[in-house]
Amino acid sequence: MSADWQDQSEVFNGTANVGLKDRRSFDGTDTRSIPAFVFGEELADIANEDPRVVVLTADLARSNRANDFAAVHPERFFNLGIAEKNMITVAAGLASTGFVPFAATFASFAALIGCEQLRTDCAYPQLPVRVVGHHSGMSLGFYGTSHHSLEDIGITRSIADLTVVCVTDANHLRAVLRASMDYPGAMYLRLGRGRDPEVYSEVPEIEIGKAISLKDGADLTIIATGSTVHPSLAAARELEAQGINVRVIDMFTVSPLDEGVVLDAAATTGGILTVEEGNITNGLGSGVADVLLENLVLPTRFRKHGVPDEHVPVGPPAGLYAHYRLDTAGIVSVVKEMLNDD
Structure with a gap:
């Protein structure tokens, strides 16, 4: 039996013509033209030189552009399906064997559904897991309370040994991803909706922990x-x-x-x-x-x-x-x- 039925990305991203959205909203903006979601592209570049990088997602590879990474490094990309807790635990397992995993899903799922795994599987053993919560805050607007991520900063900053970083724009995201590679312990990276206006005209020199x-x-x-x-x-x-x-x-x-x-x-x-x-x-x-x-x-x-x-x-x-x-x-x-x- 073909496994194609398992790939629901087109439906969940609203790009499949299944009557869930007005036609004018199909694909909305070409994701390739959105500068802020350079997540997969930048990690693919880092992975060209660093074999430790692996990327995981919970059936949202189009939403977070992890598919850009998968296209270059398919053997280091894992879609865990709609199972966010499992994704974070798998990432912790990979980290325990020497990888630096980036596990990405909506921020409301990463921090609220995955809170226990963030704390117990990642932060407590001080593993270099980077849990990436994208579409944070109110950026998923019409999806409502279940998808709004208003509590994630409060939750994550109360977890010991968890570094919490909020990304500002596309160039800042590149800087954060690069700086995170050798930063000790677990991290929660909070991203916006992928349409973040530019603050940094070029990739800034940053130090995690320094404003x-x-x-x-x-x-x-x-x-x-x-x-x-x-x-x-x-x-x-x-x-x-x-x-x-x-x-x-x-x-x-x-x-x-x-x-x-x-x-x-x-x-x-x-x-x-x-x-x-x-x-x-x-x-x-x-x-x-x-x-x-x-x-x-x-x-x-x-x-x-x-x-x-x-x-x-x-x-x-x-x-x-x-x-x-x-x-x-x-x-x-x-x-x-x-x-x-x-």
Whole structure:
């Protein structure tokens, strides 16, 4: 019997004409033209020189472009089907034999369904597994609560010996994948929806655990991560034209946090605003607040900005970002509220 029936990728990606979607949404944007999902392409290049690289996915090779890796290194690619827990455990097994596995699925599945495996199979034995959660936050919009990943930062940053990295754009993803190869222990890599606007015009030099300063300013510091870096930077530039100078930090490593950058911002600017696409409970903002309290440093102003402790409505991502003021205009308005709150 042919095994072709097992490949459901066309159905789950909405590219098969099975009446699940309006025809205009079939394939939507040509995935090859989406610059942010260079995941498979970059790993294929790394694997050309490094035999340790293997890639696993849970029937989402088109969604995360792992098929670009499979096309070059089919013998090092594994589709575990819709079995995310099993995928992470298999990745841990591969890591225990000397491989550096990258196991990719939707962030809501990777961190929520696979939480036990992340902790017990990967982080606890300190194995070099890279669990890649893509389409994080609200980026799967119309798929609703089951596919929204608002809690993954809070979950993963509470797991000991697990490094948590939020990717900013395509070039940053390339840098993170390269830097992760020899980084010790397990990692959770949080990616967006593959349409992330460019922040880095070329592959940046990064150090996992060290934040990147994108813009200087003294009136306030925005500490952002992942998808919120671009609108935060755009907001800071818009505010600068109005005479408000805002520092912007890309805190791409959420755990461990770059405490020095946080403390410097508290000491040298008028306050701190954290911005994240996720539930603000135990997220980036909570991590920054912990640093301030533990060091008895209280900035003039502090505010966590993201999704409040609620399930978000179903809708297009752009509409949800505007609703929660996580777009440029929304972040501008939040900064002004902070500076005017005397």
